[in-house]
Amino acid sequence: MKRYIIMRLLATVPLLLSISLLCFLFINLIPSDPAEVALRIRQTPIITEDAILQVRQELGLDQPFLVRYAQWLWSCIQLDFGVSYTNPARTVLGEIGRCLPTTLSLAGFSLLYVLILSLPIGFLSAVYKDSWFDRIMRGVVFTTTAMPAYWVGLLLIWFVSIKLDLLPTSGYGGLEHLLLPAFTVALTYISTYIRLIRNNMLENMREDYVLYAQARGLKQRNILVRHILKNSLQSCITAIGMSIPQLIAGTIVVENVFAWPGIGKLCITAIFNRDYPVIQAYVLMIGVLFVFFNLFFDILQYAADPRLRQGKSHA
Amino acid sequence: MSCVLDVANVSVGFRQKGGVLPLVKNASLRLSAGQCLGILGESGSGKSMLCKAIAGLLDENFTVEGSIRFEGLQLLRQKPEKLRRLRGQKIGIVLQNPMSCFDPLYRIGEQMEETLAEHYNAGRRKIYTKCIEILELMRIRQAINVLAQYPHQLSGGMLQRVMIGLAVALDPVLIIADEPTTAIDSISQHSIMQEFVRIKEAGQVAMIFVSHDLGVLSRISDDVMVMHGGRVMEQGRAQDIFANAQDVYTRHLIEQHTAVMKRFCAAISPAV
Numbered sequence A: 001m002k003r004y005i006i007m008r009l010l011a012t013v014p015l016l017l018s019i020s021l022l023c024f025l026f027i028n029l030i031p032s033d034p035a036e037v038a039l040r041i042r043q044t045p046i047i048t049e050d051a052i053l054q055v056r057q058e059l060g061l062d063q064p065f066l067v068r069y070a071q072w073l074w075s076c077i078q079l080d081f082g083v084s085y086t087n088p089a090r091t092v093l094g095e096i097g098r099c100l101p102t103t104l105s106l107a108g109f110s111l112l113y114v115l116i117l118s119l120p121i122g123f124l125s126a127v128y129k130d131s132w133f134d135r136i137m138r139g140v141v142f143t144t145t146a147m148p149a150y151w152v153g154l155l156l157i158w159f160v161s162i163k164l165d166l167l168p169t170s171g172y173g174g175l176e177h178l179l180l181p182a183f184t185v186a187l188t189y190i191s192t193y194i195r196l197i198r199n200n201m202l203e204n205m206r207e208d209y210v211l212y213a214q215a216r217g218l219k220q221r222n223i224l225v226r227h228i229l230k231n232s233l234q235s236c237i238t239a240i241g242m243s244i245p246q247l248i249a250g251t252i253v254v255e256n257v258f259a260w261p262g263i264g265k266l267c268i269t270a271i272f273n274r275d276y277p278v279i280q281a282y283v284l285m286i287g288v289l290f291v292f293f294n295l296f297f298d299i300l301q302y303a304a305d306p307r308l309r310q311g312k313s314h315a
Numbered sequence B: 001m002s003c004v005l006d007v008a009n010v011s012v013g014f015r016q017k018g019g020v021l022p023l024v025k026n027a028s029l030r031l032s033a034g035q036c037l038g039i040l041g042e043s044g045s046g047k048s049m050l051c052k053a054i055a056g057l058l059d060e061n062f063t064v065e066g067s068i069r070f071e072g073l074q075l076l077r078q079k080p081e082k083l084r085r086l087r088g089q090k091i092g093i094v095l096q097n098p099m100s101c102f103d104p105l106y107r108i109g110e111q112m113e114e115t116l117a118e119h120y121n122a123g124r125r126k127i128y129t130k131c132i133e134i135l136e137l138m139r140i141r142q143a144i145n146v147l148a149q150y151p152h153q154l155s156g157g158m159l160q161r162v163m164i165g166l167a168v169a170l171d172p173v174l175i176i177a178d179e180p181t182t183a184i185d186s187i188s189q190h191s192i193m194q195e196f197v198r199i200k201e202a203g204q205v206a207m208i209f210v211s212h213d214l215g216v217l218s219r220i221s222d223d224v225m226v227m228h229g230g231r232v233m234e235q236g237r238a239q240d241i242f243a244n245a246q247d248v249y250t251r252h253l254i255e256q257h258t259a260v261m262k263r264f265c266a267a268i269s270p271a272v
């Protein structure tokens, strides 16, 4: 167990390095000159060669690629992501720190939706397979997987906020502002997890251990919850580990539809303004989130499964 | 001797798109306490299907017709809840693949305790001591350790013994053992057969013992039923069937068995 954790931790080092390299490389492949962009954004009236050179020096753009990468990486490790081109008074870290909590509240609320809805629905769909409930849910799952998030978001705004006038259309505020965007982010995941839990349960129901549990005369309810559900959730752990960073990254579209001031909105604004340090930091952060959630949930899965956790035969 | 189990003209079918696929046709059997019926047949002949039908373990994808009377009670007309109460208590069941019959996420002790708690009104401590007793009765050493193990940490023979232990734990009236010796090596097989013979000779239970191994069956059965392709080919006293089988298929099985035994004897004593 300890060995496994150490191995997994070590394996993240090259992974993180490649992510940072790719991230740096792609930003550098963008054709426009960052120095020029910086000047434009600062609304310098006449952009001269001299001015560009000066800004290049100022931003460290005159150094060779690998040197710049190493410098950038080193400062990233110290959590220094530079200053925003658009707004030199602000550090990138400060910007992300300002927007992250709002995104996390959105993602967290979405996760809550996913867990609260998909667990019981997936469970009941499997237990009452082919009943009217299961049929309806299969239809719902099918339609929602086919609909893109921004479109669902717009539909919800139109119906719930405009037609029924129940919730605010957009913006940041209390719980009532959170309900619609969080549901929009959650929707595809709810469908995915309903299907995952339902199929896992149906698969587990065919296992010999269920037959033997019946042969032992256990109550059907116990068999379903203690045995089948537990085994089904076991194989969902890694999927959830991947879904959490996906939820955080996936807010990007919904934040823009609902004018939610999170990092997704920050990133889109940065892309429009060619604010490279912000984009870089955003992409890097999402990459790191994926690596760490994946690592954490893999270890969790490992710890939750006696077959992995404990070796063979002691008796 | 009172009749414990009376199965008459039981047919099992599997519901398919085109209709019902017959898996067992017109099987009948009668069993009293202390008596053992051996069911013999090759793979896929419907032995397990018949056992599951008797134990009420078939879901709605299967059809079961005929009559299954257990202590006078018509099992085919009982509610699932009633059948559940019988299983594990009055009807002990041993299934075919011990390695996959336990939930991999729970310790053996937890699964034994949960079974006993379902049918046996006693406190935790008493149930725990009962579990240890069961394992010791099955000649498992270090019972306390075994209870703390997960299924994947135990051998097939060990798990098989746990199953047998659970099947006999609550003084059942009927034991259905579906190939309890296939998944294990011949040494464990020998000692497990001893357990069964001991249980049978105590004279309290009626037993159905399924195997495709003639040697194993001949050790324990009073009566034998030979199945082939879902049909009962031959049925009667064990000695009669082993001595002079009427049915061609049964004779074929017996000849095969004797041929193997001869080759085996020749192999272990080539000089003679």
Ligand SMILES: Nc1ncnc2c1ncn2[C@@H]1O[C@H](COP(=O)(O)OP(=O)(O)OP(=O)(O)O)[C@@H](O)[C@H]1O
Pocket: B014, B023, B041, B042, B043, B044, B045, B046, B047, B048, B049, B050, B096, B179, B212
């Ligand atoms: N779940 C199932 N659905 C449909 N058909 C099945 C199912 N299980 C078994 N069968 C079929 O029923 C027939 C009898 O199977 P059964 O398991 O009773 O054989 P068996 O005599 O126990 O064989 P074995 O010695 O391999 O255990 C086989 O032809 C098999 O294909």
Ligand SMILES: [Mg+2]
Pocket: B047, B048, B049, B096, B178, B179
């Ligand atoms: Mg079988």
